[in-house]
Amino acid sequence: MSEALLTVDGLKKSYGATEVLKGISFDLKKGETLSLIGPSGSGKSTCLRCLNFLERPNEGEIVLEGERIGRIGNVAGHGRFMTDRELAPQRREIGMVFQLFYLWPHLTVRDNVALASMKADGMNRSDAYALAEQMLDKVHLRHKADEFPERLSGGQQQRVAIARALAQKPKLILFDEPTSALDPELVGEVLGVIRELAEEGRSMILVTHEIRFARDVADRVIFMDGGHVIEEGPAKDVICRPQMERTRTFLGQVGETSDLGI
Amino acid sequence: MDNGFLSVLATLLTGAETALKVSLGAAVIAMTGGLPLALSVVFTRIALVRVVIAVYVEWMRNVPALAHLFVLYFGLAAVGIRLTPLTAAIVGLGMVGAAILCDVFVGGLRALHVGQREAALAVGLTPLQSLRFVVLPQMLRLTLPSIGNYASQLIKDTSIASAIAAPEIMFYARNLVTSTFQTPLIYATAILLYASIVLPVSWLFALAERRLEARR
Numbered sequence: 010m011s012e013a014l015l016t017v018d019g020l021k022k023s024y025g026a027t028e029v030l031k032g033i034s035f036d037l038k039k040g041e042t043l044s045l046i047g048p049s050g051s052g053k054s055t056c057l058r059c060l061n062f063l064e065r066p067n068e069g070e071i072v073l074e075g076e077r078i079g080r081i082g083n084v085a086g087h088g089r090f091m092t093d094r095e096l097a098p099q100r101r102e103i104g105m106v107f108q109l110f111y112l113w114p115h116l117t118v119r120d121n122v123a124l125a126s127m128k129a130d131g132m133n134r135s136d137a138y139a140l141a142e143q144m145l146d147k148v149h150l151r152h153k154a155d156e157f158p159e160r161l162s163g164g165q166q167q168r169v170a171i172a173r174a175l176a177q178k179p180k181l182i183l184f185d186e187p188t189s190a191l192d193p194e195l196v197g198e199v200l201g202v203i204r205e206l207a208e209e210g211r212s213m214i215l216v217t218h219e220i221r222f223a224r225d226v227a228d229r230v231i232f233m234d235g236g237h238v239i240e241e242g243p244a245k246d247v248i249c250r251p252q253m254e255r256t257r258t259f260l261g262q263v264g265e266t267s268d269l270g271i
Numbered sequence: 272m273d274n275g276f277l278s279v280l281a282t283l284l285t286g287a288e289t290a291l292k293v294s295l296g297a298a299v300i301a302m303t304g305g306l307p308l309a310l311s312v313v314f315t316r317i318a319l320v321r322v323v324i325a326v327y328v329e330w331m332r333n334v335p336a337l338a339h340l341f342v343l344y345f346g347l348a349a350v351g352i353r354l355t356p357l358t359a360a361i362v363g364l365g366m367v368g369a370a371i372l373c374d375v376f377v378g379g380l381r382a383l384h385v386g387q388r389e390a391a392l393a394v395g396l397t398p399l400q401s402l403r404f405v406v407l408p409q410m411l412r413l414t415l416p417s418i419g420n421y422a423s424q425l426i427k428d429t430s431i432a433s434a435i436a437a438p439e440i441m442f443y444a445r446n447l448v449t450s451t452f453q454t455p456l457i458y459a460t461a462i463l464l465y466a467s468i469v470l471p472v473s474w475l476f477a478l479a480e481r482r483l484e485a486r487r
Contacts, residue, residue, distance in 0.1 A: 063389055093398045099393025111390035115408045124404060125394035170390075177394055 014039040014212050015060075015181060018085075020069035022055055029055045030066065031236035037181070040210040044217055044227035044244065048259055053234040056225045057183050060214070061103045062096050073102060074180060101129055104174030104182040108189050110166045112158035112173070115171065119154040122173045144172040148202050164195030168202055175206075182206070184215040200226075219261055226250040232256045279460045282447060284448045286440035287464055289357065290429040293439065297425055298363035301368025308369060309376030310402075324373065329372035337431045344435040360432035360439075364425060371421055379414035380406070410481050419476030423469045430465075440464055 013036040022030040029052045037043050045053040060071055062079040071078040078099050082088030083140045091099075112121050124142035126132040132140070145151040148168035158166055161195040167187055174182050184203065188196045200222050207213060207226045216224055223244060225231055230247040232240040232255075240253045251257045308324050315321060331339070344359040346461060354362070391401035411418075433442035444461040448454050 016428070061393060063393065092394055097395050097397045097400075100393055103393075105390075105393040107386060107390060107393075109384075109386055111384070111386040113387065113390070113405050113409070115412060125396055128404060129395040129397075130399050173394060 013037060014041075014074060015214075016058070016070070016072045018072075019072045020056065020059055020066050020071070022052075022059055022064060022066045029236055030059070030069075033233070033236075033238055035231060035238065035241065037212060037214065040213055041229065042211070042213045042215065042227045044209040044215045044223035044230045045233060046217065046230060046259075047233035047239075048218060048262075049254045051233040054185055056233070057185050058218050059216060060181075060183060061100050061105055062091070063105075065090055075243055083158075085240045097129065097168075101125070101177055102180045104177045104179035106167070106170050106174050106182065106184045106187050108154045108186040110158075110163070110170045110190075112166055112169055114158055116157075116172070118153065118156050118158060118161070118169050119188045121158065121169060122176050125173075126176055140176055141172070145169070145204075147175060162195060164198045167191065167199045171199075171202055171206075180212060182211060182213045184213065184217070186216050186218065188252070189218060218263070220248060220260065232259065234259065274458065276460065279447060279457055280464075283440050283460055283464050286438060286443040286469065289432075289437060289439040289442075290426065290468070292357065292362060293360045293429045293432055293437065294422075294426045297364035298300050298422065299367050299428075300361065301372050301421070301425070302363025303375055304365065304369030305372025308373040310381060312373070312377050313380045328370040328373050331367050332374070336364060336367050339367060340431065340435050356435045356437035357464070358433065359435055360429065360437045364428060364432075368421065368425060372418070375414050375417040376403075376410060376423065378417075379410040382413055383409055401475055410459055415476065415480050415483070418478060419480075421471060422476065423473050426472065427471050 015037040017036070018034050020030050020033040021028065021215050029054075033041070033052070033056050045056065047053050053117075055064055059066045059069075060078070065079070068086075070080075076099070077083060077088075079091050079096060080088045081091060081095075102229045112118075113124070116124065119138060119141050122144055123134075123137040126137035126140055127134060142151055142154060145154055148171050150165060150168055151170065153161060153165060153169070158169065161169065171187075187203065191199060196219070200219065203213075203215065204222075204226050215227065217222065227244040229242065231238055232247055232251070232253070234255050240247055240256045241250060247256065248260065251260060308328070311320055312324055340359055341362040343354060344356060344365045346352060347359075387409065388401050388406055391405040396404065429437075429439055430441040432439050433445065436442065440461050444457050447457045451457070459465070
């Protein structure tokens, strides 16, 4: 019944001699919010970027709703890698929100959100704009539709980036440290939007350093270190009652021990 | 025979037409050549392609344009390929321009954060769409001042085409001088003519830059 939306199996990634991912496997159920936490360099961002093939994994399988991502054919471990052109329709199914937003500065907020609807889906301009405004509504920024991104605060820019991902009508949204580049007072508005999406039952994977947010919003948490999954489970179990020593050490270092009574 | 200012101007204007033809033709070759070269440098995974382009660019940029024109006009003629002075000037300056703009565009592409392209791919655009709607508009905006510099330099450089007898402004000016000896009047008129072509072009680019600046 509750079959996995996304299956990741044995993901490996190396840069030269450095192996960054050493065999990552996990599932994501439909409507689930999964958070990847772990120290810098643990491979969590790389793992996320492999899911839509912005990084090409060396080994491993990624399957989204029965569709194999990034490789031709249906035999695991076989088939050539897709080109960026072949990947485009698959990436369209997967929204991505970057740490540094990467809004396109030469386009208005509205066009940032509407561009791919027009160019990838062939939607006409007025439909694409209507959809864009609906999505901007969701991040409470409809009134900024005519602005250029540079005129917005970091938090507003990140919310526009979220609207841009929502306009893809994605099966899955990836968040790559969405609040790490923000001034502290702007973090809340972005987390607020992500929380609303989680409550809507969106399927999301969130790489974050906001441990408390992960505990409160994620259904499940994966703790990664050194390219391995160290511990995985319901968010409150992993963060409040970690089983593994390395998880405990990490949570202690990021200052969550005293708050959580670990 | 009246050799007053207006008469001199009328003669030199014929040359201005050639100068404009050479400028436009060379600019078209420079743009349509420079952009693919720059994209190849930035996006190719084949090292040999980068090396070949680097050699071309260095060769074109480090030899005087006049020498390239001589090779195309006199050198090719010696092996039986006869180009008109106009064609040789357009092709020669165009090939140099492609090398100059290649460097300019490579700089512009490298100045763009890779994340801009990644974000375009991530929303499901193809590489070509990402280039067209996300990368190139930003790259052109970044490089507009350099393209403007190149354009005004190009117009001034058409004067060297007189050395291969392309009938442009300096060619007529020198002919007039040898037949009338009104040296100051003729060269002053030539200078005015160049300035009246180059200045508006520079202004246009400056205006375009300010327009784009204002939109942000």
